[in-house]
Amino acid sequence: MEHLPIFVLQNQGLFSLKYEGEVFDEFRRVFKLWEDPTYLFEFFTENEADLKSWYGGNISIEDAINITIEDSHMLRKNILDVFKSNEKNPKYLNNIFLPFDNETRSSDQGLERCKAKFKKGWLRVYAINVPDDHFVVTGGTIKLTRKMQDREHTNNELIKITNGLDYLKTNKFLDQDALK
Known part of the structure; x- marks a missing residue:
């Protein structure tokens, strides 16, 4: 696994994880x-039932x-x-990538799990916010169920977020300077 820059500005940046064996990084x-x-x-x-x-049953494939x-x-x-x-x-990534959980800010050694989405849409881009305002994309999915654990494809994204956190902590990418 490695992290690749998508863009880096003076006060914010977007990176993406690229997993072994994958042609593209997760953002792409x-x-x-x-x-x-x-x-x-x-x-x-x-996933037609979902x-x-x-x-409400009123949409075609x-x-x-x-x-x-x-x-x-x-x-x-x-x-x-944002770039x-x-x-x-001015536009800011922290207005797009919001806390992963609606109720709480989950933090692990300063690293925060985040998601980008539209208010009523089903697309999700998952990222980790590395202080300050440098986001590392871990993956994304089409989320049609309330809980991510309910379906294999969304549960896999939870695993990728955890693996991304482990990668960043293991390699001491705990702040924006370490990412660059």
Whole structure:
């Protein structure tokens, strides 16, 4: 496993983990999947009951694919727009990556688990906030259930977050200077 920079600014930065055997780092990998109609068709077909439950039974697989692709473009744009921000129009990653748990801020040696999402959407990008405001993407998923432990694909993301925390702690990437 290694971490790769997506962009680094003076006061914030975005990195992504790249797991052994993977072609892409996690940031690129999840967005490629979310823009692949074949992958999305297979995913929503396999998880159709969860999809119907999420939308009250009133959504087709084709609509879910279109929504996912559109939301994926917007989520990536929101994240990457931080890199293009300036003093007149500042944008911050900590406004996009919010605490992982809605009720609590979970911290482990100063490292905080975070997620980026749209208010009512099902796409999630998971990251670890390394003080101060340098985020390391650990993965992402389409979350159609309330609890991540309920489905294998979301539970795998919990495992990746834990592995990411372990990687950062083991390699002493506990602050922004250590990441660079």
